[in-house]
Amino acid sequence: MNVAIVTVGDELLAGTTTNTNASWLAEQLTERGATVRRILTIPDDRELIAETVARWSDAFDAVIVTGGLGGTPDDVTLEAVADGLERELVVHEGIRDRLVEKARAFRESNPDLVAEYDLEIDIDAAASIPAGSTPIVVDEAWAPGCAVENVYVFAGIPEEMRAMFREVAEEFAGEATTRTLYTPAPEGSLTDVLEGVTDEFDVAVGSYPRSEDRPGRIRLVGADAERLEAAAAWIDARIETVEPPTSERSD
Numbered sequence: 001m002n003v004a005i006v007t008v009g010d011e012l013l014a015g016t017t018t019n020t021n022a023s024w025l026a027e028q029l030t031e032r033g034a035t036v037r038r039i040l041t042i043p044d045d046r047e048l049i050a051e052t053v054a055r056w057s058d059a060f061d062a063v064i065v066t067g068g069l070g071g072t073p074d075d076v077t078l079e080a081v082a083d084g085l086e087r088e089l090v091v092h093e094g095i096r097d098r099l100v101e102k103a104r105a106f107r108e109s110n111p112d113l114v115a116e117y118d119l120e121i122d123i124d125a126a127a128s129i130p131a132g133s134t135p136i137v138v139d140e141a142w143a144p145g146c147a148v149e150n151v152y153v154f155a156g157i158p159e160e161m162r163a164m165f166r167e168v169a170e171e172f173a174g175e176a177t178t179r180t181l182y183t184p185a186p187e188g189s190l191t192d193v194l195e196g197v198t199d200e201f202d203v204a205v206g207s208y209p210r211s212e213d214r215p216g217r218i219r220l221v222g223a224d225a226e227r228l229e230a231a232a233a234w235i236d237a238r239i240e241t242v243e244p245p246t247s248e249r250s251d
Helices: 010-014 020-031 046-059 077-084 093-109 111-117 158-172 187-200 225-236
Strands: 002-008 035-042 062-066 089-091 128-130 134-136 145-148 151-154 177-183 204-208 216-222
Touching: 002 020, 002 046, 010 035, 020 035, 020 062, 020 158, 035 046, 046 062, 046 077, 062 158, 077 089, 077 128, 077 151, 089 093, 093 111, 128 145, 134 151, 134 158, 145 158, 151 158, 177 225, 187 204, 187 216, 187 225, 216 225
Parallel strands: 002 035, 002 062, 062 151
Antiparallel strands: 089 128, 134 145, 145 151, 177 216, 204 216
């Protein structure tokens, strides 16, 4: 399963907010056997988001878009996804009923805050999703995410995004498996082995250099678990390998 991740937000590009969503999602997808093919960060630009969604929904098995959900003027992601998939943005009555109750409970619990800021809540805007999509509703978030065709739209706030992903995580199962080897050898000395293992076995390979407090890593990815283990054994017979750092051991 080939997946693309699009993170939306001017604040991500300005560096005022750290983009932890992309790395977290990539790790979760990889653990489930999916393959992340693209990660892109773009601004809160409705036309650009729509263009990216339209193009990437055709190119990949799934596209995950995070950020830009809510009721402020820069929250344009859902409108843009609807544009990109040529769908209308419609009020989902079930979501609307839920948000009406949620807003009532908030007003009752925070009367001083509501009065101080003359708080107005646009229920219809928050309850609008692309026509025909499946809402992704979680307690952690005010506005819902959604799944439409092969596009999944999650909130940008990490806690909310993670809760939304967990609701649909099982839909991202793939066949790819991974195997990581650790070595004290300098990365520059591994060229022949890395080229040899890709020639000998049908696996993808990546190397990550050692640092002062951790050995180097060789990461193998393939669809056949037996072939992956054979490739790992082939490498292990040709270079020095060591146990993984304590922080990365599964036990």
